[in-house]
Amino acid sequence: MSQLDTVHRILDAAEVLFAERGFTETSLRTITSTAGVNLAAVNYHFGSKKELIQAVFERFLTPFTEHLDRELSRRASADQQLKVDDLLQSLYQVALGGLASDGRDPKRFMRLLGLAYTQSQGHLRRFIVSRYGASYQRFAGLLRVALPDIDPVTFYWRLYFMLGATIFSLSSFDAIEAILREDFGAESSLDETLARLAPAAAALLTAQD
Amino acid sequence: MSQLDTVHRILDAAEVLFAERGFTETSLRTITSTAGVNLAAVNYHFGSKKELIQAVFERFLTPFTEHLDRELSRRASADQQLKVDDLLQSLYQVALGGLASDGRDPKRFMRLLGLAYTQSQGHLRRFIVSRYGASYQRFAGLLRVALPDIDPVTFYWRLYFMLGATIFSLSSFDAIEAILREDFGAESSLDETLARLAPAAAALLTAQD
DNA sequence: GTCTATAACGCGATAGAC
DNA sequence: GTCTATCGCGTTATAGAC
Numbered sequence: 001m002s003q004l005d006t007v008h009r010i011l012d013a014a015e016v017l018f019a020e021r022g023f024t025e026t027s028l029r030t031i032t033s034t035a036g037v038n039l040a041a042v043n044y045h046f047g048s049k050k051e052l053i054q055a056v057f058e059r060f061l062t063p064f065t066e067h068l069d070r071e072l073s074r075r076a077s078a079d080q081q082l083k084v085d086d087l088l089q090s091l092y093q094v095a096l097g098g099l100a101s102d103g104r105d106p107k108r109f110m111r112l113l114g115l116a117y118t119q120s121q122g123h124l125r126r127f128i129v130s131r132y133g134a135s136y137q138r139f140a141g142l143l144r145v146a147l148p149d150i151d152p153v154t155f156y157w158r159l160y161f162m163l164g165a166t167i168f169s170l171s172s173f174d175a176i177e178a179i180l181r182e183d184f185g186a187e188s189s190l191d192e193t194l195a196r197l198a199p200a201a202a203a204l205l206t207a208q209d
Numbered sequence: 210m211s212q213l214d215t216v217h218r219i220l221d222a223a224e225v226l227f228a229e230r231g232f233t234e235t236s237l238r239t240i241t242s243t244a245g246v247n248l249a250a251v252n253y254h255f256g257s258k259k260e261l262i263q264a265v266f267e268r269f270l271t272p273f274t275e276h277l278d279r280e281l282s283r284r285a286s287a288d289q290q291l292k293v294d295d296l297l298q299s300l301y302q303v304a305l306g307g308l309a310s311d312g313r314d315p316k317r318f319m320r321l322l323g324l325a326y327t328q329s330q331g332h333l334r335r336f337i338v339s340r341y342g343a344s345y346q347r348f349a350g351l352l353r354v355a356l357p358d359i360d361p362v363t364f365y366w367r368l369y370f371m372l373g374a375t376i377f378s379l380s381s382f383d384a385i386e387a388i389l390r391e392d393f394g395a396e397s398s399l400d401e402t403l404a405r406l407a408p409a410a411a412a413l414l415t416a417q418d
Numbered sequence: 419g420t421c422t423a424t425a426a427c428g429c430g431a432t433a434g435a436c
Numbered sequence: 437g438t439c440t441a442t443c444g445c446g447t448t449a450t451a452g453a454c
Contacts, residue, residue, distance in 0.1 A: 006419085021329050024233040027447065038421055043449055045419095118327040118380065119231055153395050157378070157405050160385050164377025165370040165413065171327065176369050186362050196366050200413045204374065207412030215437080236429065247439060252431060254437095 007045050009035040015056050019111040023053055023119055054127045057116065060099070060109045061128065065135040067098035072142065084146045084202050091139065092166075092194045100190075107173045107190060114171035147205060154209070162201045169197070216254050218244040224265050228320040232262055232328055263336045266325065269308070269318045270337065274344040276307035281351065293355045293411050300348065301375075301403045309399075316382045316399060323380030356414060363418070371410045378406070 013035035017026045028049060032039045046052040071094040075086055096106040116124050140159060147155055169176065170193070177188050222244035226235045237258055241248045255261040280303040284295055305315040325333050349368060356364055378385065379402070386397050 022233070022327075024231070025329065028449090029447080039448095040421070040450080041419090049448070114327045117377070118323050119234075153389055153393055153397065154405055156389055156392075157385070157397070157402060158409055160378045160381070161374040161406060161409050165374040168326065168373025168377045169366070169369045172369070176366070180362055180365055183365075184362055188362065188366070193366060196363055197370060199418055200367055200370050200416050203416030204409045204413040207409050209408055237431090238429080247437095248430095249432080249439070250437085258430065 006035075006037050006041055009037055010042060010045065010052070011056060011059060014052055015059070015108065015112070018053070018056060018115065019108045022115055023049075023121060050121075050123050053121065053124055057112065057124065057128060058131070060104060060112065061132050063102055063104065064095055064099055064109070065132050068095040068139065069135055071095065071098075072138065076142075082142055082146055084143065084205055085198070087139065087143050087146060088198050088201055092198055096190075096194065107170065110167055110170035110173070114167050117167065143205070158205050158207075162204055165201060165204065166197065169193075215244075215246050215250055218246055219251060219254065219261070220265060220268060223261055224268070224317065224321070227262070227265060227324065228317045231324055232258075232330060237261075259330075259332050262330065262333055266321065266333065266337060267340070269313060269321065270341050272311055272313065273304055273308055273318070274341050277304040277348065278344055280304065280307075281347065285351075291351050291355055293352065293414055294407070296348065296352050296355060297407050297410055301407055305399075305403065316379065319376060319379035319382065323376050326376060352414070367414050367416075371413055374410060374413065375406065378402075 010031060014026070014031050017031055017034060020026075028042050029039060031052075032042060042049065042052055046055055068090060071090045072082075072087075075082055075090060079086065096109075099106045099109060116128065140156075143159065144152075144155060150158070170190075173190065173193065177193075181187055219240065223235070223240045226240055226243060229235075237251050238248060240261075241251060251258065251261055255264055277299060280299045281291075281296075284291055284299060288295065305318075308315045308318060325337065349365075352368065353361075353364060359367070379399075382399065382402065386402075390396055
């Protein structure tokens with residue numbers, strides 16, 4: 001088995017298992033046996049479990065922020081000024097859809113983001129902020145320009161409300177979808193849910209006090 | 210030290226440590242040494258770590274749902290029909306404020322709820338649903354009556370969006386508050402944040418498609 | 419570059435003395 | 437009811453053979 005295969009197989013197994021169980025709850029033994037590689041391979045290729053966790057996020061966040069940055073630049077050059085709806089559409093449809101078109105599961109990505117937020121992995125938060133903080137700042141800045149009438153503190157709280165609604169509900173997408181399917185017999189696809197989320201998030205951001 | 214003291218001290222230490230680090234990341238050794246009790250005391254008084262986790266949630270959720278149920282009954286007997294704003298006010302101001310007036314930290318409660326949501330503790334989810342599901346169903350049912358024009362699947366997705374915005378942002382209240390204080394020099398109290406969250410959540414729920 | 423074997427340690431839980 | 441001591445197991449990480 002080539003080195004590239006081994007690294008790849010470890011990342012694939014770790015991504016799925018972390019998303020299902022969390023970081024602490026997933027042992028290197030489980031990851032390596034699922035991946036079909038030797039236990040020592042993780043420490044050889046990644047150095048430590050922490051660095052493996054960061055590598056899993058890097059593989060999601062780099063294409064995600066690239067899709068988002070590209071789409072924001074495209075829209076910004078076309079329009080005079082980006083509106084709230086444009087920005088949310090960039091975030092939801094393009095960035096997540098772009099991820100899906102790369103063959104990466106956007107629901108799993110959201111689950112990992114939720115874990116990064118609540119599990120106290122200080123190293124992971126530092127890694128994400130230092131590596132991808134610029135893209136976040138750009139998006140937040142454009143949204144701020146699109147909502148000039150809201151006072152700044154309220155604006156930022158609403159930004160976190162919006163992120164919370166997004167990450168929380170999408171990270172539990174499968175569980176929520178299963179409940180609604182049982183109660184109403186109606187299946188919800190990720191696209192339909194994003195189509196429901198976008199106007200709700202826009203209303204949240206633009207609400208009158 | 211009396212038995213009541215020991216049980217109490219374990220619960221106090223576990224509540225703080227779980228909220229700070231998560232369940233798996235907090236060992237019984239850390240809990241008992243923080244509480245100043247013997248390691249064996251947890252298994253003696255609670256049976257297992259899982260049952261200790263449930264006891265920590267019980268001590269928050271029982272008064273919380275009692276406050277909420279009482280307030281919903283009070284409002285329902287006064288008004289003809291409860292509106293969205295009434296229901297959100299019951300949830301935010303009264304239930305959380307009631308918790309605070311009992312001397313229980315509502316931010317810590319929100320952090321624990323966030324953990325229960327994202328950390329895969331199957332036993333905890335089953336415990337919460339079986340013990341407190343009725344209060345949740347009642348609140349969701351009243352909110353449904355207040356929003357009859359929205360189609361049912363959209364309504365429930367929005368309910369999860371609203372819960373996500375609430376739990377996610379309040380569970381990270383201290384971290385978000387610190388960022389905003391550094392950037393704008395403006396402190397945000399929990400009350401002020403709830404006063405910002407209520408209209409935003411109402412707008413999210415009542416949005417036009 | 420990949421393997422086996424193991425070091426070094428922390429975990430939850432419990433038996434048994436007091 | 438509280439203590440000490442310990443069992444049995446799982447963990448990450450690494451040394452050394454191949």
